[in-house]
Amino acid sequence: GENVEQHPSTLSVQEGDSAVIKCTYSDSASNYFPWYKQELGKGPQLIIDIRSNVGEKKDQRIAVTLNKTAKHFSLHITETQPEDSAVYFCATQYQKVTFGIGTKLQVIP
């Protein structure tokens, strides 16, 4: 089955700096790559996704890049703010969703 590796597991940045989270996957047939944000005590929520026919997608301060040849994808958050502090999960999805282990991001004011 699919295997998704995510790193780093924890990340601390100063407010205003950028944060990058990286994931690799094993199944070359995977075509859809969502990213979820989980705030303390809540369920995960989709923040951005990318399909395999696209190399990069942006939504305001967040962006995702995909390299299908290397089987890796990354989340980039620019101009980080304290409210970006959360756990972020990458995933691959078709019928089933396979998640990475999560990255705990702390933005220090």
Added chain:
Amino acid sequence: NAGVTQTPKFQVLKTGQSMTLQCAQDMNHEYMSWYRQDPGMGLRLIHYSVGAGITDQGEIPNGYNVSRSTTEDFPLRLLSAAPSQTSVYFCASRVTSGYNEQFFGPGTRLTVL
């Protein structure tokens, strides 16, 4: 819309007890699933359903049963709880299987003593 709802929010069980975690969605989604979240292990799929009357096993189905008699409800049953089932459980739904947004419930924190 209430979205995906889960009850209870917290539950403490003794080893060997049984219980049902409830999940409901009001978005007319065909696809529903159950995950558990443990530190350092991300979210792991327990069972899923692609529509009423259809269920299938996920990555870690042992010790859990599900049924899907209606589109709205997807309960998760623990027949004989074990301490290894202490975890946070999330229910999720999406329109269909495939490339669309998955919506999560708020979770149930279960402790088995």
